[in-house]
């Protein structure tokens with residue numbers, strides 16, 4: 444089914460803004476997407492009519508807030524096809540979800556154990572593991588990334604050994620757009636008895652995520668990269684794994700009983716949700732995921748693929764432009780460099796022309812080093828972007844290149 | 849010319865442009881003309897931290913005045929440094945340290961640069977003042 448982009452755009456009032464007297468072209472969706480009215484209205488509706496703390500009160504509003512909060516959890520569970528809502532932990536976002544696992548799994552990691560990541564990870568899926576390894580005298584192993592932005596399964600098989608305790612990898616790279624073969628990776632890992640954490644930050648809004656089909660042990664994502672609010676995200680974890688992990692933070696709803704000497708902890712998912720949660724955020728996230736569901740993730744995927752292909756072909760015609768990340772399986776992210784021109788110079792001029800791009804190392808310094816570049820420019824697309832916008836972007840890019848050469 | 853007079857001449861120049869694209873075109877031109885730093889100073893010691901594009905800055909001291917040379921791998925950044933050098937270079941250390949740099953806001957530079965670049969601008973100024981202070985102490 445084709446998407447009606449005009450209708451969709453009218454749900455996102457911010458898209459009709461002007462910046463520096465130019466119509467805004469928002470191509471920084473990899474950093475965060477814009478939010479539709481449905482999400483914005485859901486959040487204000489909560490604060491207007493439902494606000495109350497959850498799981499606490501024996502009063503009307505608290506019951507409503509609690510019901511809606513727990514329904515949001517169930518909706519998220521359905522969205523990623525989790526077996527149970529108990530496997531859905533609300534966090535601040537991807538970064539916190541990954542830190543939660545890295546912190547709570549500490550007791551299971553010993554000296555000389557190994558954790559495998561890839562050279563394309565965002566700092567959020569790299570530094571927590573690096574610090575855990577430093578802390579435990581364990582080893583961080585790095586799966587390399589080929590020139591086209593893909594990884595090799597046979598290299599992964601070589602890296603895996605008896606000391607491997609975990610594999611952590613992005614579902615989709617925020618710099619290269621590569622869709623990693625996570626299902627195959629998980630199968631290889633499980634054949635060796637190794638759990639896998641998937642960083643789904645760049646995937647959740649763009650491709651179908653089915654945690655049972657993937658059979659991943661953990662899956663982390665943020666609402667704000669999927670049309671939802673900032674400050675909330677999810678850690679999905681298999682129940683058996685979540686039960687094995689120690690609590691992450693202490694206090695509030697995660698506690699069952701407390702005496703001076705001992706505390707017993709609540710059951711899943713509350714064991715990992717200390718303190719008052721972001722209820723409005725959870726409801727906003729539910730609305731955002733409903734928005735995606737209404738349009739259909741597969742329709743979104745094919746629309747965005749078409750847009751990416753169109754944009755890739757268009758910028759490739761410009762002299763000196765080189766696309767970074769040309770893996771066969773990629774989506775929604777277009778990174779590029781221009782020969783002899785610094786990405787910041789282009790980014791500055793593009794900004795002045797009303798085009799929101801990201802320039803720099805994209806929180807992936809090891810990848811930049813690996814690819815021997817100082818940074819890239821990145822256009823990242825969402826379901827409301829259009830070919831007309833791509834055309835404007837390409838002619839602005841041409842103008843910027845001319846000014847700078 | 850005093851630092852103040854030089855800053856004023858920069859403000860006057862920029863007031864001729866209505867469109868920010870023209871201001872950038874001018875910055876790019878200035879960047880291309882920047883007196884380049886001696887290659888031997890393009891090393892870690894002379895790299896300014898806090899800039900996302902790399903900036904190397906070198907200061908020398910002669911007849912009680914500090915002079916700067918610099919380079920960057922981004923040309924707009926070079927243009928900005930060349931403005932700073934034009935205003936601050938060839939001045940007494942005490943004048944550099946106490947200089948009024950409101951011309952940066954006046955020409956709208958700070959507001960028009962992305963936060964990381966604005967941070968870089970702050971780092972550049974800080975580094976120039978640090979050099980001035982250090983050279984002053986060393987030579988007095």
Ligand SMILES: Cc1ncc(COP(=O)(O)O)c(C=O)c1O
Nearest residue numbers: 536537538565567617642644665
């Ligand atoms: C691949 C990837 N992982 C993790 C993150 C961190 O997400 P958040 O800042 O929402 O925690 C990002 C965000 O840029 C990302 O792209």
